[in-house]
Amino acid sequence: MDITILIGGAAGQGIQTIGALLAAACRKAGYFAMAINDFESRVRGGHSFFQIRISDTPVYSPQDTVDLLIALDKNTWQVHQQSLGEKGVVLANEDFSTTGQVVPVAFEQLAKESGSILFVNTVAAAAGLRVLGAGLDTIQSTIKDHFSTLKQALLEKNLDAAQKGFEKVADVFFEKQPLADPSVPKGNLISCAKAIALGAVSADCRVGAFYPMSPATGIMLHLTELSKHLDLVVEQAEDEIAAANIVIGASFAGARAMTATSGGGFCLMTEALGLASMTETPMVIVNAMRPGPSTGLPTRTAQGDLRFAIHASHDDFPRFVFAPGTPEQAFEQTRKAFHLSEKYQVPAIILVDQYLMDALFLMEKPFSIDKHVEHFIVTDDDMPDPKNYERFAFTDSGVSPRALPCRGNALVKVSSDEHRPDGHITEDIAIRNAMIEKRHAKLPAMIDELDSPEAVCLDARTILIGWGSSSGAIKEATERMRDKGVDVGCLLFSQIWPFPVAAVEKVLNNEPDRQYICVEMNAGAQFAGILKEYMNIDFSGYVLKYDGRPFTAGFIVDALKEKELA
Numbered sequence: 001m002d003i004t005i006l007i008g009g010a011a012g013q014g015i016q017t018i019g020a021l022l023a024a025a026c027r028k029a030g031y032f033a034m035a036i037n038d039f040e041s042r043v044r045g046g047h048s049f050f051q052i053r054i055s056d057t058p059v060y061s062p063q064d065t066v067d068l069l070i071a072l073d074k075n076t077w078q079v080h081q082q083s084l085g086e087k088g089v090v091l092a093n094e095d096f097s098t099t100g101q102v103v104p105v106a107f108e109q110l111a112k113e114s115g116s117i118l119f120v121n122t123v124a125a126a127a128g129l130r131v132l133g134a135g136l137d138t139i140q141s142t143i144k145d146h147f148s149t150l151k152q153a154l155l156e157k158n159l160d161a162a163q164k165g166f167e168k169v170a171d172v173f174f175e176k177q178p179l180a181d182p183s184v185p186k187g188n189l190i191s192c193a194k195a196i197a198l199g200a201v202s203a204d205c206r207v208g209a210f211y212p213m214s215p216a217t218g219i220m221l222h223l224t225e226l227s228k229h230l231d232l233v234v235e236q237a238e239d240e241i242a243a244a245n246i247v248i249g250a251s252f253a254g255a256r257a258m259t260a261t262s263g264g265g266f267c268l269m270t271e272a273l274g275l276a277s278m279t280e281t282p283m284v285i286v287n288a289m290r291p292g293p294s295t296g297l298p299t300r301t302a303q304g305d306l307r308f309a310i311h312a313s314h315d316d317f318p319r320f321v322f323a324p325g326t327p328e329q330a331f332e333q334t335r336k337a338f339h340l341s342e343k344y345q346v347p348a349i350i351l352v353d354q355y356l357m358d359a360l361f362l363m364e365k366p367f368s369i370d371k372h373v374e375h376f377i378v379t380d381d382d383m384p385d386p387k388n389y390e391r392f393a394f395t396d397s398g399v400s401p402r403a404l405p406c407r408g409n410a411l412v413k414v415s416s417d418e419h420r421p422d423g424h425i426t427e428d429i430a431i432r433n434a435m436i437e438k439r440h441a442k443l444p445a446m447i448d449e450l451d452s453p454e455a456v457c458l459d460a461r462t463i464l465i466g467w468g469s470s471s472g473a474i475k476e477a478t479e480r481m482r483d484k485g486v487d488v489g490c491l492l493f494s495q496i497w498p499f500p501v502a503a504v505e506k507v508l509n510n511e512p513d514r515q516y517i518c519v520e521m522n523a524g525a526q527f528a529g530i531l532k533e534y535m536n537i538d539f540s541g542y543v544l545k546y547d548g549r550p551f552t553a554g555f556i557v558d559a560l561k562e563k564e565l566a
Contacts, residue, residue, distance in 0.1 A: 001033075001054075001055060001056045001077065001176065001178060002053070002054075002055045002056075002057075002063070002263075003053070003054050003055070003060075003067045003068065003132075003176050003178060004051060004053045004062070004063040004065060004066050004068075005022060005051070005052045005053075005054070005064045005066070005067065005068040005069075005070070005128065005132075006049055006050070006051045006052075006068070006069050006070070006083070007019050007022070007050045007051075007052075007070040007072070007124070007128070008047065008048070008049035008050075008069070008070070008071055008072065008073075008075075008076030008079065008080060008476050009047075009048065009049075009071070009072030009073045009075075009076055009509065010044065010045050010046060010047065010048070010072070010073055010075070011039060011042055011043060011044050011045060011046050011048050011559055012042065012043065012044045013072045013073070013120065013121065014118075014120065014121030015039075015048055015049065015050050015072065015121070015418050016037065016050055016449075017121045017122075017125070018050065018121045018124050018125045018128065018232065019035055019037070019050030019051075019052060019391075020078060020146060021122075021125040021129070021142055021143070021146055022052055022125060022128055023035050023052050023189060023360060024127060024142055024145065024146065024189070025129055025132075025134055025138060025139075025142045026052065026054040026132075026178065026179070026181060026186055027186075027187075027188070027189050027362060028138075028142070028182070028185055028383070029138075029178065029182035029183065029185075030182055030183030030184050030185055030186055031054045031055065031056060031178055031186070032054065032055050032056065032057060032058050032059055032186060032362050033052060033054045033055075033059070033189065033360070033362050034052075034053050034059050034060060034061070034062070034359060034361045034362065035050060035051060035052040035053070035173060035189075035359060035360040036050070036051050036062050036355065036359045036550065037050055037356070037358040037359065038050070038051065038549070039299050039515065040299060041214075041297075041298045047075050047076065047079055048395045049076065049080070052068075054178060055249075058362070058364075059324075059472075060326060060361065060472025060473075060475070060476070061287075061472040061473035061476050061550070061551065061552055061553055062550065062552050063319070063552060063553075063554070064083060064339060064552050064554040064555065065083060065085045065088075065554075066083045066084050066085060066088055066090070067085050067087075067088050067176065067358055068088065068089050068090075068091070068131060068174065069081075069084055069088060069089070069090045069091070070090075070091045070092075070127070070128050071090060071091070071092040071093070071096070071102070071125050071333070072092075072093065072107065072120065072124065074096045076092075077090065077096040077097065077102065078093060078096075081097070081101075081427065082458065084101065085221050087175050088101070089101075089102050089103065089104040089131060089172065089173075089174050090103060091105050091109075091124070091127050091128060091169065091172070092105065092130065092217055093105065093106060093107045093108055094103060094106070101407065102466065103169065103172050105123070105124070105127050105165070105168050105169060105534040106168070107120045107123045107124050107127075107165075110123045110161065110164040110165060110168060111132075111161055113164060114157050114158075114160045114161035114164060115157045115160075115161075116157075119157060119158060120228070120355060121166050122143065122158045122161040122162050122165065122202050123161045123162070123164060123165035123168075123338070124160070124165060125139075125142075125143075125165070126139050126143075126161070126162035126163070126164075126165030126166045127166065127168060127169045127296060129142070129166075129179065130165070130166045130169050130172075131169055131172050131174045131177075132174065132176075132177060132178060132179045133174075133177030133178060133179040133181070134159070134179040134180075134182030136163065136166055138179065138182075139162050139166055140162065140163075142161055143155075143158055143159055143162050144159075146294070148197075148459070150354055150393060155387035160465050186362060186364055186473070187269075187362045187363045187364040187365070187444040188287070188362070189360045189361065189362055189363075190327045190360065190361060190363050191218065191356075191357065191358065191359060191360055191361075192324065192326075192327050192330040192352055192356040192357055192359070192361075193216075193218030193219050193222060193357045193358070194218070194222045194327075195327035195328070195330040195331040195367075196219050196222075196260075196286060196330050196331070196334045196350065196352070197219050197222035197223045197226060198222075198226075198256055198359075198367060199330065199331040199332065199333070199334030199335045199367075200223065200224045200284070200334050200338065201223070201226050201230055202331075202335055202367070203256065203334065203335040203337075203338035203339060203373060204256050204338070204368040204373040204375075205223075205232065205256045205257065205258055205284075205338060206231060206232055206233065206250070206255040206256055206257065207232070207233050207234075207235070207246070207247065207250035207251075207256070207257035207258075207544060208220065208223045208227075208233070208234045208237045208257070208258055208259070208260075209234075209237050209238050209242075209243040209244075209246035209247050209250070209257065209258075209259050210234070210235070210236060210237065210243050210259055210260055211237050211238070211240045211242070211243050211261065211265060212236065212260070213240070213261050213262045213264065213265045214262065214290070214298050214299055214354070215262060215288045215290060215299070215301075215353070215354035215357040215358060215459045215531070216260040216261050216262050216265075216286060216287075216288035217358065218357055218358070219260040219288075219357075220234065220236070221285060222261060233250075233558055238552065239268065240259075240261050240265035240266075240268040240269050241268050241269065241271070241272065243259045243261070243265075243269070244259055244268075244269040244272035244273070244283070244285070245272050245275075246259075247259050247272075247283045247284075248272060248275060248276050248279070248281050248283055249283075251276075251281050251282050251283055252405065252414070253277070253404065254377065254404040254407070256282070256284075256338050256449050257283065257284070258283070258284040258285070258286065258338075259283075259284075259285055259286070260285070260286035260287075260288060261285070261286070261288070262287065262288050262289065262290050262298075262446055263287065263289055263290060263292050263296075263304070263305050263308070264292070264294070264295065266285065266287045266305065266308070266309070266312065267506045270286060270313040272310045273285070273313040273319075273347055274313035274314060274315070274317070275416050276346075276347045277313070277317040277318075277319070277346065277347060277439070278317075278415075278416055278417075278418075279414040279415070279416065280345035280346070280391075280392065280400065280402075280439070281340040281345065281348075281414075282338075282345055282346070282348075283341065283347050283348070284334075284337050284338055284341055284347075284348050284349075284350065285347065285348070285349050285350070286334075286349075286350045286352060287302070287305055287309055287349060287350070287351055287352070288352050288353060288354065288357050288547075289303060289304060289305045289351060289352070289353040289354070290302055290353065290354050290357075290381070291304065291416065291546065291548045292304060292305075297548040299354065299549025300354055300547075301353045301354035301355035301356075301391060301469070301521065301548060301549065301550050302353060302354075302521050302522060302527075302546065302548065303351075303353060303467070303468055303469070303470065303520055303521035303522050304521070304522040304524075304526070304546070305351065306321075306323075306467075306496070306522070306526045306527060306530075307524075307526045308495050309321050310496075310530075312349075312357055312385040316440075316441075317346070317439055318344070318345050318346045318439060318440060318442050318443050318446060318498065319347045319348065319349060319497065319498075320337060320340055320341065320344075320346065320347070320348040320349065320417060320498075321349045321350075321351060321444065321468075321496045321497035321510055322336070322337055322348070322349070322350045322351065322494065322495055322496065323347075323350075323351040323352070323467050323468035323494050323495075323496050324350070324352065324356070324468065324494050325468050325469055325470070325471035325472060325492065325494055325495065326361065326471070326472070327361050327363050327469075327490070328363065328367075329424055329494050330350075330352065330356070330557075331367050332554075333350060333494065333495070334350060334538050335369075336449075337349075337350055337532070338372065338385070340446070340449055342375065343376050344399055344445070344446055345399060345400070345402060345442075345443050346442065348525060351468060351496070352468070352469065353469050353521070355469050355550040356468075356469045359550075362566075368514075372533065376402060377403070377404060378401040378402060378403050379403070379407065379450065380408035380409050382401070382540075383401070383403075383410060385408055386403075386408055386409035386410040386554070387410070387411075389401075389403055389410035389411065389412070390421040390422045391403070391412050391413060391414060391421075391422070391423045392419060392420070392421045392422070392423060392435070393421045394421060394434065394438055395438075396441070397441060397442065397443075397445060398438045398439060398440065398441030398443075399442060400438075401419075407491075413428070418431070418432050418435060419435070423451065425501070443498055446498050447499075447500050447501070447502070447503075448502075450495040450498075450500040451494075451495050452500070452504065452506055452507050453491050453492055453493040453494070453495075453501040453503075453504060453505065454471070454491070454492040454494070454530060455489070455490075455491055455492075455507045455508075456475060456478055456489050456490045456491075456492075457478070457482065457488070457489030457490070458489050458491065458507060458508060458509075459489070460487045460488050460489035460514075461487045461488075461513070461514060461515065462486070462487060462488045462489070462506075462515050462516075462540075462565070463477060463479065463488070463489050463490060463491055463514060463515070463516050463517070464488065464489070464490040464491070464517050464518075464519055464543075464556070465490070465491045465492075465493075465516055465517070465518050465519065465527070465531065465537075466490070466491075466492055466493070466518070466519040466520060466527075467492065467493040467494065467496060467520070467527050468493075468494065469550065470519055470520065470550075470551050471492040471494070471561070473519075473553050473556055474490050474492060474519050474551070474553075475490060475492065475552035475557070476553035477490075477553040477554075477556035477557050477560075478490040480557055481557060481560075491507070491508060493527070496527075499530060499534045501534055501535070504534075504535060505535075508535070514539075515540035515565070516531075516537050516538070516539050516540060517539065517540060517541045517542065517560065517565055518531070518539050518542050518543070518545060519542075519551070519552065519556060520543075520544055520545075521544075521545050521550070522544065522546055523544060523546045525539070527535060528542060540565060541560075541561065541563050541565045543556055543559045543563075
C-alpha cells in the first residue's frame with residue numbers, strides 16, 4: 001500500500017494545518033509517512049502545497065503520482081491535474097473540471113456555517129480523513145490533539161466544522177482506505193530541523209546564535225523552545241557576521257556553540273570561519289542550502305554549496321563537512337560534528353537543504369544519547385607548568401592542549417594573525433611553515449573518524465552515487481529498477497570531508513567495466529568532481545536537478561531511461 005495525498009491552495013489558506021492533521025492521523029493509524037512542504041516566498045496568494053506519502057513500508061522520498069488531491073482553489077487543480085493517478089480522487093470547493101473527476105465539497109460554505117471561513121482547513125481535513133477511511137471519533141480525536149491549546153468555544157467550532165466536512169463526503173468512493181484498518185503507531189514524525197536541534201543539545205550545546213534565514217530558521221525555533229527547559233542561550237544576532245562571531249566567542253570561553261544559516265548567510269560567515277581555524281576554536285555551522293546565486297529561490301531546495309563549504313574562507317585549512325540524508329543521520333551527525341570540532345579544534349559544517357528542513361519523516365526508534373559527553377579541555381592539573389602554557393604548542397597530532405581563559409594559572413593567548421606556539425604574533429618564516437603543517441597534521445586522524453558511505457548492491461554493473469538529502473530517492477530508484485531486472489546498485493555519502501579515501505576504497509572497487517552515474521541537485525555535478533579527483537572515477541553520465549524541487553525516485557528512473565543509462 002502506497003498513497004500520496006496533496007493539499008494545495010494559496011498561502012494563508014491553512015494548507016499546513018490540513019497536512020499536519022492528515023499526517024498525524026496516518027501516523028497514529030500505524031503507517032509509515034513522510035511529507036514535503038512546497039511554498040512560495042510570499043505571505044499571501046500564489047500556490048503552495050503540502051504532500052503526504054503514506055505506506056506500510058518505510059518511505060524517504062516523495063512520489064510523482066497523486067492519489068488524493070485536496071484543492072482549496074482552482075489553481076491547484078490546474079497545476080496538479082497531470083499528476084493525478086488513474087483512480088485518483090479530487091476534493092475541491094467546487095467542480096473546476098470538465099471531466100467529472102472533481103468532487104465539489106463546498107469547503108468555504110461549510111466553514112462559514114460553522115462560524116468563519118477560517119475553518120475551511122478543518123472542513124477540508126475532515127473530508128480528506130473520511131475519504132481515507134477514518135471514522136468520526138478518529139477525526140475528532142485528531143482535531144482535539146492538534147488544537148489542544150484553543151479555548152473550548154473555538155475548539156467546539158472546529159469540531160462542528162470537522163463534522164460538516166465528514167458528512168459532506170459520505171458517498172465519495174476512494175479505493176484505498178488505510179485509516180479504516182488502523183494498527184499500532186510505528187514511531188513519531190520529525191523534521192531534520194528538530195533532529196539537528198535535539199542533536200545539538202544532546203552534544204552539550206549551550207549557545208545558539210542566529211540571524212533568521214530560510215530554510216534554517218526552524219533549527220533556531222526548536223532550540224528556542226528547548227532553551228525553556230535546558231541551560232541553553234539562544235541569541236538572535238543583528239546579522240550573520242555577528243552570529244558567527246558570537247559562536248566563536250562562546251566556544252573560546254568553553255561553551256559548545258552553533259549557528260545555522262543558508263548560502264547567503266554562510267557567505268557572510270566565511271571570515272569568521274577563517275578566524276575559528278586560525279585560533280583553533282571549535283564551531284559548528286549548519287548551512288541549509290537553497291538555490292542561488294544571490295537571493296535565488298529562497299523557499300526551494302538545492303545541493304549547490306558543496307564545493308563552497310569545503311573551500312569557504314581564504315587559504316587552506318582542515319574542517320569537517322557532513323551531509324545527513326535522514327533525521328536519524330541529522331541527529332547523529334550533529335552530535336558527531338560537536339564532538340569532532342572540539343576534539344580537533346576545527347570548524348564543522350553540516351550541509352542540509354530546504355527539503356530536509358521542512359519535510360517530515362517517520363522515525364521508528366527514539367534517539368539514543370550518551371550519559372556522559374566527552375570534552376577535550378585541559379586544566380592546571382593536566383599541565384606540568386601552567387604558567388608556561390602554550391595554546392598552540394606543537395604536537396605530533398597537530399592538536400594542541402586546549403585550556404580555557406580565566407580558568408586557572410594558564411594564560412590563554414590567541415590571535416587572528418599567524419602566531420607562535422604561545423599565541424603571540426609572528427612573521428617568522430620557519431614558524432609560519434611549522435604552523436601550517438601543524439594544522440594540516442590533524443587531517444589523517446580526522447579522516448579516520450569518518451564512516452564509510454552506505455552501499456547497496458555494489459556488485460552491480462551500474463552504480464548510482466549521491467549524497468545528503470538525495471539519498472532516499474536514489475535508494476528507492478535503485479530498488480524499483482532492481483525489481484524490474486536492472487543490474488543497478490547505489491553508494492550514498494553523508495560524511496563528506498575530509499574526503500575518506502580509505503573508507504570508500506573498502507566498499508568500492510573501481511572496476512573498468514562498471515558504469516557510474518552521479519545524482520545531484522546542482523548544475524555542475526560537484527560531488528562527481530570530488531570523486532574524480534580523489535577516486536579517479538570516470539562517470540558514464542549524470543542525473544542533475546536544479547529547479548528547486550527535490551528528487552523523486554520516478555524522476556531518477558525516467559532520467560536514466562531517457563539517457564539510456566539503465
